[in-house]
Amino acid sequence: MTDAELSTGELELEDRASLRRVAGLSTELQDITEVEYRQLRLERVVLVGVWTEGSAAQSEASLAELARLAETAGSEVLEGVVQRRIKPDPATYIxxxxxxxxxxxxxxTGADTVVADGELSPGQLRQLEEKLKVKVIDRTALILDIFAQHARSKEGKAQVELAQLQYLIPRLRGWGESLSRQAGGRAGGANGGVGLRGPGETKLETDRRRINKxxxxxxxxxAAMxxxxETKRGRRVANEVPSAxxxxxxxxxxxxxxxxxxxxxxxVEDALFATLDPTTRRAETPDGRTYTLTDTVGFVRHLPHQLVDAFRSTLEEAADADLLVHVVDGSDPAPEEQVNAVREVLGEITQRRSEPLPPELIVINKADAADELSLARLxxxxxxxxxxxxRTEEGIGELVDIIAERLPRPEVVVDALVPYARGELVARVHADGEVLTEEHLEEGTHLKARVRPDLAAALETYLANGSLTR
Incomplete structure (x- = not known):
């Protein structure tokens, strides 16, 4: 059995007793002056992970992803180490x-920051900083920092700030009695006077109160956003415009x-979390039907639950669609894990809504960068x-056809003779319905089409057979 195949139940003594260096994460340091260092606010980081389950390859892939996250946040990765344990140490993580x-x-390495590949408890964070003498952050804080850097819209900034504050509240620390707002009892001296006696409010309590506010x-x-x-989404639903x-x-x-x-x-950027604000665009099927296509925020393994809470409204944009177009990176070494991570987050949303997810269409992207064997396996x-x-638009035509097939079609079939004076109705049928046959007669335009109920009602006066078919 190879080392990569060993599970946590088969930990070897020598592995438990050592930190495992992860190759390929170090980047060359450039000589810069102290002034430049402070101005650019670069951080030189060491990554640390605890391997509790899965193979060594999966553990190293997780740390490699953490390195990409750190680089996206503007840090320079110097070293990565992994320790095998049955579970993280409750006091110091490793x-x-x-x-x-x-x-x-x-x-x-001369690092100034340590990044842990997991969410650290407040106690673990404090213990590690005291012992390592450098700043320590965890995966959650790192992802929140990236989101804060990339947020552009008012809504995106508010959602990220909310997630950061929810993360910060249990990790606030008191720094001694010297920062108390009021001196208690005799400590206040003779000039303390009425209202300044008692335990007082510490800086910690003030910070916590301000953050909660x-x-x-x-x-x-x-909630206002x-x-x-909801109003915009409701308008699209009222018009029954299909959405993906x-x-x-x-x-x-x-x-x-x-x-x-x-x-x-x-x-478009080759960077993690380049898109935070959902973008909705109008598209058209090959047979002329209009639908909307929304680009949503990307997911990641162990997406912080604070972000899932804060971005709930954004993520529900996906859950309310008629079709989920689930994009998978075909060139990634472990695409199945990506699929599972995305489905896990979507599952959290549906649990809160008590509604099923829309139908899913898997799209394996980056075929130009993936090898044939990997694509065949996928x-x-x-x-x-x-x-x-x-990038090369290979397979896009086929994808558009499949999206058109999967989107709901107008459900009412009409056979109408529309006078030429009511050309706007014919235009609406072309824009919002599905034209089956069209013939220009002396009296007007003879149409057979699938349309929405509201449009069918508008055409009722001109129905050739006097009835609607569903």
Whole structure:
């Protein structure tokens, strides 16, 4: 049995006793002056992970993803280490002995920050910082920082700030009695006077009160923005415009796919979480039906639950669609894990809504960058998937046809003779319905078409047979 195949139930003594270096994460340091360092606010980081389940390859892939997250946040990754444990140490995440080894790594590399591949408890965070003597953050804080950097709209900024504050509240720390707002009892001295005696309010309590007040304000603001979003969504539902939502792992190529299908011109970057604000564009099926296509925020393994809460309204844009276009990066080493991570987050949303998810269409993107063997395996693992390349537009035509087939069709069949004076009704049938036959007669335009109920009602006066068919 190879080392990669060993599970946590088969931990070897020598593995438990050592930190495992992950190759390929170090980047070269450039000589810069102290002034430049402070101005650019670069962070030189060491990554640390605890391997509790799965194979060594999966553990290293998780740390490699953490390295990409750190680089996206503007940090420079110097080293990555993994320790095998049955579960993280409750006090220091990796155990006190390994903390000393990690301190040696920090000193040797000149790192100023340690990033843990997991969510640290407030106690673990405090203990690690005291022992390592450098700043320590966890995966959750890192993802929140990336979201904060990429948020552009008012709604996006409010959602990210809310998530950051919810993360911060249990991690606030008191820094001693010297920061108390009021001196208690005799400590206040003879000039303390009435109102200044008693335990007083500490800086910690003040911070917590201010943060809770800010959280309440943000919740109200986001609720108001939700109302606007619901109004827009309600208008589309009232008009019965079919909708598809693009979901998928971060950097899977969702925005590129939206551009390839609609020519939307949405920003495309080879970076994690380049898209935070949902973009909705109008598109047309080959047979002339109009529908909307929405690009949503990308997902990632262990997406912080604070973000899922804060971005609930954005994510529900996907859950309310008629079709989920689930984009998978075909060139990724472990695409199945990406699929599972996306479905896990979508599952959280549906649990709260108590409604089933829309039908799912798997799209394997980046076919131009993936090898044929990987694509063949993915076709087997994900039956019914469509293989495309948003960059070269390979397979986009087939994808558009399949989306058109999967979207709900107008349900009322009409046979109408519309006078030429009511040409706007014919235009509406072409724009919002599905024309089956069309003939121009002396009296007007003879149409057989599938239309929505509201349009069928508008055509009722001109029905050739006096009845509607469903």
């Amino acid at each position: 155990g006190s002995g390994k903390v000393r080894e990690l301190r040696d790594v920090v000193i040797a 800010r959280v309440s304000k943000l919740r109200r603001e986001i 939700d109302t606007i979003r 939502a693009i979901v998928g792992y971060t950097n899977a190529g969702k925005s590129s796919l939206l551009n390839a299908i609609t020519g939307a011109g949405v920003l 076709r087997h693992v994900l039956p019914g998937a469509v293989v495309v390349s948003a």
